[in-house]
Amino acid sequence: MKTNSGFSSKITDEHLAKLAYVYVRQSSLNQVLHHAESTELQYELVERASQLGWPKERIQVIDEDLGKSAASSEERIGFQRLMTEIGLGRVGIVLSMDASRLSRRNTDWYRLLELCSLFGTLIADGESMHDPRIYADRLLLGLTGMMSEAELHQIKMRMQAGAQHKAERGELIQPLPSGLLRTPNQQVILNPDEEVQNRIRLVFQKFKELRSANGVQRYLQRENLKLPSRPLRGPAPHELVWQKVRYSAVLAILKNPAYAGAYVYGQSTRDPARHKVGHSKSGIVHRPMEDWPVVLQGAYPSYISWEEYLENQRQLHMNQNRYIEGKPGAPRKGLALLQGIILCGQCGAHMGLRYSGTHGQFPVYRCHYDREHQQRIYCQEVRALGLDQEIERIFLGVLKADQIAIALAALDQMERERALLSKQWQLRLERARYEAERARRQYLSVEPENRLVARSLESAWEEKLRESEKAEHDFQDWRVHHHLELTPHDRQQMLQLAEDLPQVWKAETTQPADRKQIIRLLIRNVVVDPNRVKGKVWFQINWQTGAITEHCYTRRVQTYANYPDLEQLQQRIRELHAQHQIDQQIAATLNAEGFLTARLQPFTSKMIWLLRKRWGLPTVIHQGYNPKRWEDGTYSIAGAAEVLGVYPGTVYSWIHSQRLDAYQVTDGTPWKIMLNNEKIQSLQQYVHRVRRSKKKVL
Numbered sequence: 001m002k003t004n005s006g007f008s009s010k011i012t013d014e015h016l017a018k019l020a021y022v023y024v025r026q027s028s029l030n031q032v033l034h035h036a037e038s039t040e041l042q043y044e045l046v047e048r049a050s051q052l053g054w055p056k057e058r059i060q061v062i063d064e065d066l067g068k069s070a071a072s073s074e075e076r077i078g079f080q081r082l083m084t085e086i087g088l089g090r091v092g093i094v095l096s097m098d099a100s101r102l103s104r105r106n107t108d109w110y111r112l113l114e115l116c117s118l119f120g121t122l123i124a125d126g127e128s129m130h131d132p133r134i135y136a137d138r139l140l141l142g143l144t145g146m147m148s149e150a151e152l153h154q155i156k157m158r159m160q161a162g163a164q165h166k167a168e169r170g171e172l173i174q175p176l177p178s179g180l181l182r183t184p185n186q187q188v189i190l191n192p193d194e195e196v197q198n199r200i201r202l203v204f205q206k207f208k209e210l211r212s213a214n215g216v217q218r219y220l221q222r223e224n225l226k227l228p229s230r231p232l233r234g235p236a237p238h239e240l241v242w243q244k245v246r247y248s249a250v251l252a253i254l255k256n257p258a259y260a261g262a263y264v265y266g267q268s269t270r271d272p273a274r275h276k277v278g279h280s281k282s283g284i285v286h287r288p289m290e291d292w293p294v295v296l297q298g299a300y301p302s303y304i305s306w307e308e309y310l311e312n313q314r315q316l317h318m319n320q321n322r323y324i325e326g327k328p329g330a331p332r333k334g335l336a337l338l339q340g341i342i343l344c345g346q347c348g349a350h351m352g353l354r355y356s357g358t359h360g361q362f363p364v365y366r367c368h369y370d371r372e373h374q375q376r377i378y379c380q381e382v383r384a385l386g387l388d389q390e391i392e393r394i395f396l397g398v399l400k401a402d403q404i405a406i407a408l409a410a411l412d413q414m415e416r417e418r419a420l421l422s423k424q425w426q427l428r429l430e431r432a433r434y435e436a437e438r439a440r441r442q443y444l445s446v447e448p449e450n451r452l453v454a455r456s457l458e459s460a461w462e463e464k465l466r467e468s469e470k471a472e473h474d475f476q477d478w479r480v481h482h483h484l485e486l487t488p489h490d491r492q493q494m495l496q497l498a499e500d501l502p503q504v505w506k507a508e509t510t511q512p513a514d515r516k517q518i519i520r521l522l523i524r525n526v527v528v529d530p531n532r533v534k535g536k537v538w539f540q541i542n543w544q545t546g547a548i549t550e551h552c553y554t555r556r557v558q559t560y561a562n563y564p565d566l567e568q569l570q571q572r573i574r575e576l577h578a579q580h581q582i583d584q585q586i587a588a589t590l591n592a593e594g595f596l597t598a599r600l601q602p603f604t605s606k607m608i609w610l611l612r613k614r615w616g617l618p619t620v621i622h623q624g625y626n627p628k629r630w631e632d633g634t635y636s637i638a639g640a641a642e643v644l645g646v647y648p649g650t651v652y653s654w655i656h657s658q659r660l661d662a663y664q665v666t667d668g669t670p671w672k673i674m675l676n677n678e679k680i681q682s683l684q685q686y687v688h689r690v691r692r693s694k695k696k697v698l
Helices: 005-008 030-033 036-043 045-051 077-087 107-121 136-169 193-212 213-221 247-255 304-320 369-373 384-445 452-479 486-498 501-505 512-522 566-580 582-593 604-613 637-644 648-656 678-698
Strands: 019-023 059-062 091-095 122-124 179-181 188-190 228-231 239-242 263-265 267-271 284-286 294-296 343-344 354-357 362-365 381-385 523-533 538-545 548-554 661-666 670-672
Touching: 019 045, 019 077, 019 247, 019 267, 030 036, 036 045, 045 059, 059 077, 059 548, 077 091, 077 107, 107 122, 107 136, 107 193, 136 263, 136 294, 193 213, 193 304, 193 384, 213 228, 213 247, 228 247, 228 384, 247 304, 304 452, 304 523, 362 384, 384 452, 384 501, 384 512, 384 523, 384 538, 538 678, 566 582, 566 604, 582 604, 637 648, 637 678
Parallel strands: 019 059, 019 091, 091 122, 343 523
Antiparallel strands: 179 188, 228 239, 263 294, 267 284, 354 362, 362 381, 523 538, 538 548, 661 670
């Protein structure tokens, strides 16, 4: 180690009264293990501090940052401790091999210089000593830190360029997913474990059917199937483990281009603006597929084709439920059948959902484009149940001709599902049996006298036996509860059921998400406008085939001014009125002819009376229409009043107080009062008593 007698001129008693700190750092664990000479040279700085006048008991070594990069101070606890000690005024000198050991980032380096200048701390390296309070020394230290950062930048550029150049040839070794394996001669093959291959293929197959990563996750959880994983912990080779299904694990399989046989480099990059202090993995941004620098198709054996991989990414992208970007989102469990695929007929934007009613049981499609862009409440809204009912009717009508074909396809699907799940269970049982047998062989191979090892292997064998028995029990339980074995009778019943497709559609076992997924197979989107046709909801169905159909249905309105067939209704009521029909008869005729009120309810005599008053039609009066006594022996209001010797108003009062037994054939027809001799005498006596008591009072 070289010494310089000129160093002592900068060292004062004030410096010697403080501590000397030796900072030791290597950039990576590989350097710590294989570049031991550099580490030893840094530790020898302790001897140099002693030569400069510091007693060894006042020399502190900071080596907590061995194996950590100097590109940042966030993860370097030792450097942070050094800065704290300098700020507390306890450090007289800081020794390091060179400036790059302390920092390779200018912000950290100049903060160190500023603290050392404020508290009079010296900085020494392998050949020189500097006082940051002296202009020349501070200038030299600044240039040294700048060169250190530039050197790191140059090293990174060379490494990244070399890595990309190697990746362009497909020779840069990257971690492989659990479905692939690298042989000792660096050849990539499908994982030879048959269960792993089948489980990976099952994920892709189910996503093709369910079109949702969440749906695949729920399916695997329901069938108690785990996913293979290869955690990158510790040195290679990394062991494969079976873990419970998580959404992130399913998504990682679906998004990994290696399963489509593609070698990809540069899928993500770092954005310094998104970096969070204390989070080393923050700021990572995934690049769009078109910006990937290296994509080599056919580099690996594949589970799916590249075209299927692209279709999966498109489906995942559309499942994100961002209407403003034209993404309908995945089908959800709500009641609204057109969730995500309904468009506003006025502005063309995707319509959202709100729920009305006490318990939120009535969905409503509402367009919020005007609220967001024109400061209005909303553009328009349509009640979902009526529109969904029309869509169902049209949709089921389209499928009616293909009901048998659909049933046969469903039968084939059930058979394939049974075979698929049965295969998964067989592989699971085979693995459990193998592990139990392997544990048995390990136990039998140990020397009986070596009880320390024998007891451990015996315990492991027993554990594997219990796992194997549990797998057998779970398999038998699965066979009992999953009736996927179709008998000829079952097949015949399903074919009969297919003749009534609406019954299957409305069955309790058919979930709303299933109906929405089926709808989307044939319908791309639906454009709706309730204001285009008076009193009706106009909608246009854009089919997946490219065909376009327009439809209308009558909606509920608040007033007859918006009634869609008002002229026809008025003309028909005038015709029936001209035939001297009473209100009750007109209402019955209109209901029989299919007319409905503005609120889509059957007509009543009261409603006909209101419409007559609006249009100035007089009440129809028939000769002998209200006789004193009807043919069946009952009395009218006038007849009962005459027999009892009271006013008609009194008879009405007695009817409402239930003193008289009376009824109407239908709403609005004359009352029919049931009176016998005993009832007549009783009421006449009652009237006589009341009148006599009134005379006494007078």
